[in-house]
Amino acid sequence: MSAAGVEIERVSFAYGATPILRDVSLSIGKGEFFAFLGPSGSGKTTLLRLIAGFGAPQSGRILIGGRDATNEPPWVRNVGMVFQSYALWPHMSVGQNVAFGLERRRVPRAERETRVRAALDLVGLVHLIDRRPAQLSGGQQQRVAIARTLAIEPDVLLLDEPLSNLDAGLRAGVRAELVALQRRLGLTTILVTHDQEEANAAADRMAVLNDGGVLQVGSPPELYDRPANRFVAGFLGTANLVDGEVRDSAFVAGGLSLGLPEPTAPGAATLAIRPQALRLLRDGAAPFRARIADTEFLGGHVRYGLEVAGLRLVTEEPHRRGTPTLAPGTEVGLAIDLAQASLLRQ
Numbered sequence: 001m002s003a004a005g006v007e008i009e010r011v012s013f014a015y016g017a018t019p020i021l022r023d024v025s026l027s028i029g030k031g032e033f034f035a036f037l038g039p040s041g042s043g044k045t046t047l048l049r050l051i052a053g054f055g056a057p058q059s060g061r062i063l064i065g066g067r068d069a070t071n072e073p074p075w076v077r078n079v080g081m082v083f084q085s086y087a088l089w090p091h092m093s094v095g096q097n098v099a100f101g102l103e104r105r106r107v108p109r110a111e112r113e114t115r116v117r118a119a120l121d122l123v124g125l126v127h128l129i130d131r132r133p134a135q136l137s138g139g140q141q142q143r144v145a146i147a148r149t150l151a152i153e154p155d156v157l158l159l160d161e162p163l164s165n166l167d168a169g170l171r172a173g174v175r176a177e178l179v180a181l182q183r184r185l186g187l188t189t190i191l192v193t194h195d196q197e198e199a200n201a202a203a204d205r206m207a208v209l210n211d212g213g214v215l216q217v218g219s220p221p222e223l224y225d226r227p228a229n230r231f232v233a234g235f236l237g238t239a240n241l242v243d244g245e246v247r248d249s250a251f252v253a254g255g256l257s258l259g260l261p262e263p264t265a266p267g268a269a270t271l272a273i274r275p276q277a278l279r280l281l282r283d284g285a286a287p288f289r290a291r292i293a294d295t296e297f298l299g300g301h302v303r304y305g306l307e308v309a310g311l312r313l314v315t316e317e318p319h320r321r322g323t324p325t326l327a328p329g330t331e332v333g334l335a336i337d338l339a340q341a342s343l344l345r346q
Helices: 044-052 094-104 109-122 138-151 168-185 196-202 220-225 230-235
Strands: 006-015 018-028 033-037 059-064 079-082 156-160 188-193 205-210 213-218 240-247 250-253 256-259 267-273 278-281 288-297 301-308 311-318 331-336 341-344
Touching: 006 044, 018 044, 018 059, 018 213, 033 044, 033 168, 033 196, 044 059, 044 079, 044 156, 044 188, 079 138, 094 109, 094 138, 109 138, 138 168, 168 196, 188 196, 196 220, 205 220, 205 230, 213 220, 213 230, 230 240, 230 267, 230 341, 240 311, 250 267, 278 311
Parallel strands: 033 188, 033 205, 079 156, 156 188
Antiparallel strands: 006 018, 006 059, 205 213, 240 250, 240 267, 250 256, 267 341, 278 331, 288 301, 288 331, 301 311
């Protein structure tokens, strides 16, 4: 199966007078697993559909494999799209569903049968080739939808929230299978999702979109550890976003003054502090004092709401059997690892 890179050059799109995408530029490498991540209405699904050919931008270009595909119809682009709803024909068998795209492309019968079985073998469902979709689980139906797309041997695989209809336990398993399949095939894959865990687990790189624009591009650890702005910091995982100002090489907010590890210009700023950068100290001296405001037991970890020098912060601790949970009102020590915090100016 071949693969092709995708170049998006200054693409803008609007529905009437309502702008959906604003001057978007992205470069997606051949064989890369890339994710568009953002909230509802950010423009990520519209961008995916433009790559598929279900519409054309008002301005800008889309190149697939170095070829300008901006005005090509979907069937010429040789991209495959897996939809959120699976879109399987209920009256057809699994094999007939997978063969559908090949029939439309007038692939000879013998080759068609070979490619259908090969695609189903890739997703581990060749033994269910004669079943109807209603006889399959949700995870199996999604794998059939993926096999149907792989059967046409696309240069680019497009995934529009493909796991959102599955329950949490099944979603993790199908996601792992999808990532393993993409790695094995080396197929350029673009995933649209609003689920940060899904993007973090699957993507080599991702773009965070909001209000029709790209805010930041990078690997999941890069975006998590070094967010470009307040929105990215808050959207990617839990973050304490503390508004204050830089004054005399310290960040000052409420009654808290934190010496910054590097010199920085004075002025208004936001300090993004991940929960794991805050450590509760039950014994001995501590840099700061905190009061437990509320407690949430979340299974693998315990989340504490803290009151610190007039500020409200959140931290998390791994849950260990036999370790008592701190009750609201408890006074504790607090250490803040500023090397794990991000100073944001926007």
